[in-house]
Amino acid sequence: MKQRTPLVVAAISGFVMLAAFFFQPYTAPYLGLVLNWAIIISSVALLIAIASLLVTHIHFIIKGRKGFLYSIVLVIAFFITLGLGWYLGVDDPVYLAGIRTVLMPLENAVMALIALVLMSAAVKIFRVRGWSILTVTFGISALVFLFLNLGFLNFEGNPGMSKLVAVIQRLPVVGARGLLIGVALGALLMALRVLFGQEVEHE
Template structure:
């Protein structure tokens, strides 16, 4: 019974949301209320998850692990950010500048690192996967699109070359579209299963 009630509520809610999307005029008002509830529950979930994260780091400090220094940094920075947000308000331009001045360089550094790592992985790709039609096609297409994106060929301003480039530039779009169609079918099946409470670890 403990399991059936949440499952029933979840399934009923999902069918209601679906009905609200199909009949927006009749159920649109109620749908907004349900979506507001979802946002409140989501926000609460976020708060609880952050509290868990904080407590986990706190326990690491208490245990005095080798990595507890990083946990200490996390706890101090977290409390500073939280205190700043509470005192100055999250919409305060100074506070936003403070947070983004730390966050953005870190994220950009990670992205830069990811780019370097992927460039290295691109070379190692042949060592790990060997020579196959897939790897050869990958290498050739990567080279072709690198050359095209450099823009040197476009400078020639030759109509046949431009036509070839235009056709080639459509290929990734076609491939992505094919993959996305397949993925939308997959998402639809997962969604149908989720509607009935399956597929999210309940089955």
């Protein structure tokens, strides 16, 4: 009974929401209300997560656990951001510019590193993996699309080649459609399993 109660509640909620989508004119107000509840609950959950993160790192600092210096940095940065946001306001241009100055270089550096790693991997993949169907396919497709995106080739005067290039450029879309179909089928099956209690995540 203890395990079935949340299962039954989840299944009923799912079916109610599903019915609300089908009977929109009558159920739309209730659907909006439930969504508002969900937003509030998720916001509170976010606050709890932040508090948990903070408490955990403060605990690390008190215990002097290995790497607690990073925890000190995190806690100090958190309180500075919180204090400035509280004091200046979240719409303050200085406050926003300060965060932007820290955030953007960090994320851009990570992306640049990814580019370098990809280059290094492109060199190594054949040496490490050797010649296989996977590596050869990867190499050929990468070279083809890199060439096409270089802009050095222009087949506007050649309709046949233009069509060929267009067909090649559609290949990623074909693969993406396959992915989407798979995702949709998987989501449908998962939803049905959840609705009928076959998938119990809380266990």
